[in-house]
Amino acid sequence: MRIFYASVILFLAVAVPVIVFFAVDSSNPKFTPEPWTCNIKVGYRVPCLQTTTEVSEDVCVEGGCCWNASDTTCFHSLPSQHSYSVDNWDSNGTPPLTTLEEGYLNLTPRLNNSLFGNHAVELQTRAVSTSDVILRLYLYDPTTTALDINDTIPLNSSQFTAKVYGPEYFSVQIYRKESTSLLLSTSLGPIIACNDYWELALQLPKNSSVFGLGGLRLSSKPKLLYNSGHRLGANPFIMILDADGRAHGILFNNTGPLEFLLLENSNLLSVKSRSRVMWDISVFAGPTPADVMDQYTSTDDLRPTLPPPWALGVHICRDTERQNETLAALDVMGFLKNATENELPYESDCLQEGLLYQLDFNIPTSMKAVIQKMRETGRKLLLSLPPHVQSSLATPNDLFVLNEAAAPLQEEYNGLNVSYPDFFNEDLREWFSSHINSMTQGIEDILGGFVLQDNWPASNTKHNTSADMAVVEGTLSEGTLWWHARHGNVSHYQKHNEYGLRHAQFVASNLTTDMPLVLSAATYTGIGAVGGSHAHTQADVSGTWSNMKTALETALGLGLAGIPLAGGGSVCGTTGEYDEELCVRWYLMSSMLPLMRISSEAPLRDPLNLQSKSSRDAVKRALELRYSLLAYFYSLFHEANRTGVPVTRPMFFDFPADNATWTIDEQFMIGPALLACPAFYKNTVSVSVYLPKENTTWYHFLGGHKVNNGTAGLNVRVTSLTNELVLLMRGGFIVPSQKANLTVDETLAGPYKLVIALRCLEDGSCSASGNLYRDLKDSQINVTFTANETGLAFSGSCSNVILQDVSVYGLQVTASLNTCVIVSPDTQANCTVKEENGVIEIYDLQRDLCISEGGVIEWKIDTEGSKTEL
Incomplete structure (x- = not known):
């Protein structure tokens, strides 16, 4: 069957005659005229030759594309002439779908050259199910790539079905088997593969919404995934909700630069890669968003790590004195003193963002007394660490990123001449470990982890833009490494997006604590399995309302990328002046995000440096609310670690x-x-x-x-x-809480309170449920709760966990009614009724949640207003 069926669908949608366009390009002798069209609805026009310079009609047509004179746009025909035909299509023998699954289809480019004159390569393609809910589609150059595929199941045993079209124009469509709803199709756009340029267009379900790429809903603006200081986050995963709310996910397993463009009116997703590897696309069946996250993070060890409990507290830093170590030490000592006097809940301090600014793996001696003071306060040390090293330390050569002359690449960073460890080289481990261990000797007891700064990796070198690789947002090397630096025989740009991940993995492997904390600025698929992200979408963030909103979108988007430990950057920004109202609002929002970190240049905006007492008091209350909910947050992180569901x-x-x-x-x-x-x-x-x-x-x-x-x-x-x-709070749930204390450990050691929000039906029946989970050194707390209109039941495993108070929302109670609470057959508990909001407050229970047979707490309301007999 030919792909022309797709054209016919679109032709019928327009009320104008079909215009069949023919063109022959002398540079593409394999091209033979076929019926194809430029008469395509605007929403289905996949851009062609989209570059930073204007494209003329002659260049567009000679490139095998369509030209629209009214808006001077160049776009692909339908079917696109930049497509592939199937060589081993057997119309009378083995079905092509069987060949695609059990072997491979040989694909030949219909044009010899790509859009930019590069030679188009021959491809092979396979589609296999690695589980009943995960399918992988490969398009690859067999001369450079050998697939190693294991542990597959038959496609007909999975939740997917597929259709293959050809032989003249190859395309594949993936469906949800149960409902025959489309998940993706390659039929309405180009397939291009050549040296340094691969392009693919995927038709996603109509009337669906697309989320992801490290953010929330995709817009019609092009989005480049290539980590840099003004474009942090390279997370090539999307989640799609169809018109009925069913979800599926797609992961693009490519480490080089990727550019995405969503045509909103058609949901055609154009994807361009400047790497020379292949297309390796994973499809996750869903059908709920939680199912998609479970399936996505179940692959390739992507399950989010369970952070140490103290990671959920508040983390303080500052970026003020880089040149004067004495003043820097005084800044920290002053904060430690004020925090103690003001009883500020917080968990760690980095001392100074620029503490290791000499890039020689040495902590200044002036900070030794400060570190001792931190020991006395019970706080953790969370050091800021960039990947750069002084060029004088870059030996032996082959352990570092190389220039085109095979010598360690040297670039400028914060006024220093630096080189870059090659974290893709396993031989680096011994060198890196010796330097990290030397730096942290004597502080192992207080060192909680590292905040990895500028690890996209940053460079202040002004590169030759005329020799740089042009992309939709300028040039590829702006603010980062020269694109053609080398990792052995591989160009840096092909591995660039994974550099921060590899840095984080190396650092995490050298931390001796049981549950280290590693926070990375640069993100890529898998960073959530190592730690979290402390970053905004850019390195320098001014304190503005729009940046506050972007911080939320970043934190939520990273959660959808499998990185639940994210806070969207430093509270209230990192640079410039700030508005106090904005700053307080930002604190209030961040108090409910998974990660909360404050760090800035002067003027400082930590909770003790806000100008007015009312602002400082408001922020302190917000921090106390956060600490009171640590048990709930940690239970959510346990769920994220188990299923990938964001916090x-x-x-x-x-x-x-x-x-x-x-x-x-x-x-x-x-x-x-x-x-x-x-x-x-x-x-x-x-x-x-x-x-x-x-x-x-x-x-x-x-x-x-x-x-x-x-x-x-x-x-x-x-x-x-x-x-x-x-x-x-949503009716139907139970949330554990505690009285906030000055540290996470002190808070979690206290007794618990349960807040029960009942969901009640018209017949008077009510219900709610929840759970409490915490990892201890030698045991676990794992308790489940259920409640109805008459009481609370609990069961689980733990040791010495005390329930002290319970608040019940949603019962029809007034102060005039007699209410009692039964803890055991012969014991009553104290309670009060708040008539203004219909709440029962039960207090001083002192109930052990760890009894093996579980327990029940009953409440009884006397609707007649007379004394209740027990």
Whole structure:
């Protein structure tokens, strides 16, 4: 069957005659005229010859593409002449799908040369199911790539089905078997493969939404994945929600530069790669967003790491004194003293971002006394570490990134002449370990981990732009390594996006603590299995409202990329002046994100340096709220470690069938139970909150006041005080909390309180559930809770975990009714009824949650108003 079926579909959609366009390019003698068309609806026009310079009509047509004079655009025909035909198509024998699965199809380019004059290469293609929910599609050059495929299952045993079209124009379509709904198709765009340029277009389901690439919803703007100081994050994974809210995912396993362009009106996704490897595309069947994350992170050891509990606390740093070590030490000593006096909850300090600015693996002696003071306060040391080393240390040569003369590459970084360790060279490990161990000797007890700075990796060298590789956003080497530097025999740009990941892996392997913390600026597929990300979308972040919103989008987007430990960069930005109202709002938002780190140049904006007492008090309350919810956050991280599900996530993740949630980017879920609604605009007095289409009641987490009465799918206006975050709780869930203390360990050692938000039906029946998980050195806390309109039940395994208080939201109670709580057959507990919000507060329980047979706490409401007999 030919691919022309796709053309016919589009032709029928337009009410103008079909124009068949023929062109013969003398530089492509293999081209023979075939019926193809330029009469394509605008939304389906895949750009052709899209470069940084304007393209003329002659160049466009000679390149085998279509020209539209009215808007001077160049686009691919349909079918694209930059396509492949199938050599081993057996119309009367083995079905092509069987050949694609059990062997391979041989593909020959229809044009000898690519768009840019490079010779097009012959390809082979395979499609295999590695599990019932994961399919991998390969397009590769067999002269340079040998596939090593193991542990597959028959395609007909999976949740996928596929169709192959050819032989004149090859294309493949992947469907969800159960519903025959399309997941992707290669039929409506080009397939180009040549030296240093590969291009592919994927048709995604119509009327679907596409999320990912390290952010939220994809726009129609081109997006380049190539880590640099102004473009952090190279996460080539997307999640698609079809019109019915079913999810599937696609991972592009390419480490070189990738450019994505989504044609919004058609959901055609154009993907360009400047590497010379292959297309290795994984498809995940879903059908829920949680299923997709589970499937995605189950491959190639991508499960997110379980961070140490203290990582969920607050981390302080500063970037002030790089030249004067004495002043730098005084800055830190002053903060430590003030933090103690003001009882500020926080967990670690880096001393100074530029502490290791000499890049010689030596901690200045002036900081020894500061480190001892930190020991006394019980805080961790979280050092900032770039990958660069002084060029004088770059021996032996072959352990470092090389220039084109095979000598260690030398570039300028912060005024120093530096070289770059080659983290792709396993022989580097001994050299790297000896230097790291020498630097950390004597501080192993206090060292919690590293914040990896500028590891995309950064360079201040001004490169020759005329010899640089041009991309949609300028040149490839701007702010980073020269693109043609070498890792052995491989050009740097082909491995660039993975450099930060390899740096993180090397550093993590040299930390002796049981659960080290490694936070990377540059991200790529797999960084979540090593640690987290402390970065915004750029290295230098000014304190603006738009950057605050981008911080949220970054944190949520990285969660969708399999990196749950992310906070969207430093609170309140890193450079320039700041607005105090904005700064407080940013603190309120960040208090509910998985990672919370504060670091900046002067003026400092840590909680103790805010100008007004009211602001400092508001931030302290926000930090205390965060610490009170550490047990809930850690339980969510355990779930992320087990299934890949993000800790914080956009609204669509928990409510995919409600398409109104697909475009929401100013509120987010913390696990399944809590909904945070920050304010992103100056002088805000209220925020609009969308309550998804689910018949449940939402409550204010603090106090239990109802926001709605079980109605769903509506926007409500909620007062948003400058000093308080709007935090709602979803009916049907139980959240553990504790009294905040000055450190994570002190907080988690305390007794627990349960907040129960009941989901009640019209018949009066109610329900809620939740869990508590924590890893201890010698044991675990793993308790599950269920509640209904009459009481709470719990069971699990733990040791000496005390439940002290319970708040119950959603019961019909008033102070005039007699309410009692039964803890055991002959014991009552103290309780009060808050009539203004219909809440029962049970206190002083002192109940051990670790009894082997589990336990029950009952509440009884006397609706007649008379004394209740027990």
